[in-house]
Amino acid sequence: MERDPASPELVRPDIDLSLFPATTSVSDSGRVGVGGVDLLDLAAEHGTPAFVYDEVGLRTSFRAARSLFGEGVAYATKAFLTPSLARIAADEGMSFDVSSAGEYRCCRLAGVAPDRLVVHGNNKTVQEIDTAVADGVQWIVVDNFVELSRVIDAARRLAVTPRVLIRVNPGIQIHTHRYIATGNRNSKFGFPVWTGDAAEAMETARRAGCLDVVGLHFHIGSFVLSLDTFVAALDAVASIVEQFDPRVLVVGGGLGLRYLRTDECPTLEEWGRAILDWAARRFPGRRVLAEPGRVLVARSALTLYTVGMVQRKGRTRFVAVDGGMSDNPRPMLYGSGYEAFSLTRPLEPHAAVCRLVGRHCETGDTLVERALLPESTAVGDIVCTPVTGAYGYSMASTYNLIPRPPIIMVRDGRARVTTRRETEDDLFAREVAP
Numbered sequence: 001m002e003r004d005p006a007s008p009e010l011v012r013p014d015i016d017l018s019l020f021p022a023t024t025s026v027s028d029s030g031r032v033g034v035g036g037v038d039l040l041d042l043a044a045e046h047g048t049p050a051f052v053y054d055e056v057g058l059r060t061s062f063r064a065a066r067s068l069f070g071e072g073v074a075y076a077t078k079a080f081l082t083p084s085l086a087r088i089a090a091d092e093g094m095s096f097d098v099s100s101a102g103e104y105r106c107c108r109l110a111g112v113a114p115d116r117l118v119v120h121g122n123n124k125t126v127q128e129i130d131t132a133v134a135d136g137v138q139w140i141v142v143d144n145f146v147e148l149s150r151v152i153d154a155a156r157r158l159a160v161t162p163r164v165l166i167r168v169n170p171g172i173q174i175h176t177h178r179y180i181a182t183g184n185r186n187s188k189f190g191f192p193v194w195t196g197d198a199a200e201a202m203e204t205a206r207r208a209g210c211l212d213v214v215g216l217h218f219h220i221g222s223f224v225l226s227l228d229t230f231v232a233a234l235d236a237v238a239s240i241v242e243q244f245d246p247r248v249l250v251v252g253g254g255l256g257l258r259y260l261r262t263d264e265c266p267t268l269e270e271w272g273r274a275i276l277d278w279a280a281r282r283f284p285g286r287r288v289l290a291e292p293g294r295v296l297v298a299r300s301a302l303t304l305y306t307v308g309m310v311q312r313k314g315r316t317r318f319v320a321v322d323g324g325m326s327d328n329p330r331p332m333l334y335g336s337g338y339e340a341f342s343l344t345r346p347l348e349p350h351a352a353v354c355r356l357v358g359r360h361c362e363t364g365d366t367l368v369e370r371a372l373l374p375e376s377t378a379v380g381d382i383v384c385t386p387v388t389g390a391y392g393y394s395m396a397s398t399y400n401l402i403p404r405p406p407i408i409m410v411r412d413g414r415a416r417v418t419t420r421r422e423t424e425d426d427l428f429a430r431e432v433a434p
């Protein structure tokens with residue numbers, strides 16, 4: 001908390017707006033709004049936990065990706081997908097990376113045409129491949145030899161010529177959590193470049209005579225913070241690009257973003273420029289596309305929680321909220337960091353070190369290991385964690401049979417619940433007999 005040097009009687013809240021959605025505003029009295037909607041009012045009306053998404057922020061990101069890479073650039077839906085989100089991304093001209101029949105159906109429900117769908121996955125079912133071939137999707141990204149023969153078989157059986165990309169694994173080490181590194185020599189994804197499998201897959205696909213082999217694809221991992229890593233991956237696939245001279249090269253997604261005040265990360269524009277500059281030098285006249293996920297949606301959301309317990313145990317001050325690992329499993333899965341902010345006490349110094357924990361039956365159910373919150377934080381306060389728009393809701397579970405939170409989209413002073421809160425009845429809707 002600081003005094004405003006321009007009007008010293010005004011106290012500015014301890015809020016780092018660069019971590020909050022783009023349309024966040026703070027009133028003189030410290031009330032925080034997103035999309036022109038007051039967050040405490042939202043919490044009172046819709047309850048907590050709740051995901052709040054800034055529609056303008058989402059649209060701005062999709063538009064930026066589309067203008068950097070052009071037609072065909074895909075949003076990686078695993079980061080966050082609902083039919084409403086798909087409609088927004090489609091409006092802004094995005095294609096969609098889908099990796100299951102569920103993601104495919106969600107985009108179709110939103111009215112996305114099949115030729116805007118890029119079908120992914122390392123173990124697609126025969127049914128998923130048949131649907132993609134019959135519907136004429138933008139591309140099927142072929143991951144391995146079993147799948148290659150299934151796609152060839154479907155093309156012949158259905159007498160259709162699907163457009164395919166061959167996914168190659170560049171085999172490079174990157175600095176991210178090992179669970180989300182996908183382009184190293186240990187990865188289950190793609191045809192390895194260094195063994196000759198990638199070249200063999202390209203030759204087999206071209207020889208089959210029933211596929212339109214549009215190009216090559218790679219994806220090195222998620223939450224990658226350095227442009228050099230992407231350039232190293234491009235260098236690692238350069239020889240196979242030169243050998244086969246594909247029409248299209250897709251560089252996947254994977255760009256990280258700032259979750260903490262202290263994080264540093266290139267912007268979407270810097271990332272796009274680094275990739276496109278490489279392509280202009282090494283691959284002139286060919287299309288280079290991408291499929292970012294996280295970076296397009298993460299900052300446009302925050303999660304609202306209510307504090308239910310504050311207690312010092314030993315040397316630790318615990319603040320427990322009404323969500324946790326079921327709405328945000330990333331801290332537990334990858335040790336990911338977040339910050340917390342008190343919406344109830346925005347003008348008090350955020351200086352008390354607390355452990356922000358959830359309500360689940362696991363000691364590891366910690367949302368923020370070292371949260372800075374006001375000293376007077378108390379039961380009933382509303383706190384939020386910013387940058388929860390990616391891999392939160394999409395990875396949410398009903399662990400402990402706790403229903404999943406709603407999605408509230410805010411824009412121009414209006415709040416729309418686009419996915420309602422799950423109910424306890426929903427939890428048992430699939431039971432066949434009591």
Ligand SMILES: Cc1ncc(COP(=O)(O)O)c(C=O)c1O
Nearest residue numbers: 076219222223253254292293294
């Ligand atoms: C093939 C593919 N493309 C794109 C992405 C998106 O990655 P991110 O959300 O880190 O941008 C992923 C994520 O795992 C992926 O597997």
